[in-house]
Amino acid sequence: MKNILLLFTGVLVLLSCNKSLEPDLTFGKLPEERMAERNAELKAKLLEGSNGWKAVLRTSLRGGAYGYYMQFKDNEQVAMLADWSEATAKKFDTSTYRIKYVMNTSLIFDTYNYLSILQNPTGSANGGANANGLQSDIEFEYLRSTADSIILKGKKYGNTLYMIKATADEKTAFENGEYLTAISKLKNYFAKNFPHIIIGGNGTEKKIELWINSTTKVIDGDYITPDKNLESTNSGFAYAINGAYFNSGLVAQGIKITGMKWKSDTEIVAYDSSGTEYKINTSAAPLTLLHLALGTKFKLQAHFKTIYPGTSAKGSIIVGHYVNNLDNAYSGYKFIGGALTFTFDVPNKKLTVTGWHTQTEGASIGTGGWNTVITYSYTKDENGFYKFTHLSGPALPQSGANGYVQRLMSEEGKETIDSFLRNNRVSFDYYSEGGTSYGRMTSVENPNIVMTFALIR
Missing domain, CATH: 2.40.128 (Lipocalin)
Known part of the structure; x- marks a missing residue:
């Protein structure tokens, strides 16, 4: 009995030490x-x-x-x-x-x-x-x-x-619908001009050329070094009611450019993270060179049933032989998607042209279908002109789906991308229209052959 009383007394002591049975409000509130x-x-x-x-x-x-x-x-x-x-x-x-x-x-x-x-x-x-x-x-x-x-x-x-x-x-x-007006204004500005900003001073000035791609919603800032190498920075961008925002910023020489805005109807400036403004200048031609970016930054790509702006009539025949014939009797197969991708291997001086084609709805390029590949070696002279030499690929078309597509890429006697690359020296430059920058391929010997492609990272 004495032990029971002692235990009961101990419990009362413990309870008396606890002032409240409510939850412990560590932050003052539940x-x-x-x-x-x-x-x-x-x-x-x-x-x-x-x-x-x-x-x-x-x-x-x-x-x-x-x-x-x-x-x-x-x-x-x-x-x-x-x-x-x-x-x-x-x-x-x-x-x-x-x-x-x-x-x-x-x-x-x-x-x-x-x-x-x-x-x-x-x-x-x-x-x-x-x-x-x-x-x-x-x-x-x-x-x-x-x-x-x-x-x-x-x-x-x-x-x-x-x-x-x-x-x-x-x-x-x-x-009042002015957002669309603002978007169109900026797209038009980049379509008609080659904009750039100048950063740095005291002999370290850099002209950073600006390229916007309204399809991927990425803006690039490119600079050619004195020894003809490409320095590049990029950011996602969003159209604003009075310019554009750069979500991660274009970074060069420790400066982060975070957007651009119109100062008047005709003057536009870029601004950095501290609010400093940089006048956006324009030039009659691109300051940077696409051939320096091929393989280090970009691939070129043509898409199903698409002829991009800037392509000449003769160029449309060549690239169209592939992109426009995938879904008709010419190919023999009913493909519902396709692409031509030009991938440059700069260290080994090789070009791979991949013809992708699919019968799968919504398939991603390169998957869910077939890939037909032709490879070339190349040389590049001091002007940036390329000369391609065939290395491997379909000399004689195979049977089945790939065989039909090989005809579209390299059929003898037709104006195909393969015959163009074998028989022309080629120059590359940028082309801009409608707020989107493209890569343009032109024959040096026959400058009326021009093909424009999407720039793919």
Whole structure:
């Protein structure tokens, strides 16, 4: 009995030492209270932007960036524009959003909208890969905010969604359809000019030539060194209502160029991370040379049923012999996709031309079909002119699907890409139109033979 009393007394002593049986509030509040406050903070911040939000989002597949304008409503609806296409830049799309605590406060766009285009799993819908699209997000973790910005991070791919408060004038401009006008203006500027900026001083000046690609949404900054080597930097870019944002920045000589903006109707400047401005100059011809970038930076590629701007009539016959005959009786097979890819092996001075063709809907180039390959060695003179010599590939077409495609690449007596490369010296240069830069292949002996190709990293 005495032992029982002692044990009971000990329990009472322990209980008396505990002033409260309530949870230990390490941060002064219950976890669910902190979660609710964090969610409310983001909701209030979104609604605080009464003029809407300008936004930039990078994608992982090719590093391109996309621009948005968003207006959030208290009823969990969001209206947005995007620089994805002419239609999305002009017509508002309304969808829904949620704010939910999942390890942290998250902004979730839960119905299909212009953000969803980037992650569409059908590659043909956005030019991305099947299953993953352009590798983008619709669910974002709330990181932090300032007086005029919100910063969120994609939950799957980790790309940052930057949101900046729009002004009343910008809101009016977006609502009046001026986003499309601004996009077209910048595209037109790059189509008609070869822009560059000058950085450095005291004998270290560099002319950085700027190239934008509206298809991949990547901007390049190229510089030719005194010993004729190529230095290059690139960033995803998004069109703004008054220029463009560079999501990761063009970095040269320790300077990070983060965007460009119009100072007037005719004057445009680039600016760096500290706000310093650099006048954008133009030249009549490119300052940098494409042949220095082939193999070190770019491949060239022609696509199914596509003749790119800048291709001459004779060039259209040659490249068209492949891209336009894959799905008709000439080939003997009904292919629904195809591409010609020119890959330069600079150390070994070799060129590989790969003819890819497929009967699989949505297949990615190089997979889900067949590859027919021809290889060449090459020499390059002081002018950057190439002379190609056939090394291997289909001299006589084989049977089956590959055999038919080999005819399109190298059929004797036809104007094919193989006969062109065997019988011409070739020069390469850039060509820009409609806000996109291309690679152009021209015969030195027959300059009326010009073929333009997509630049592929």
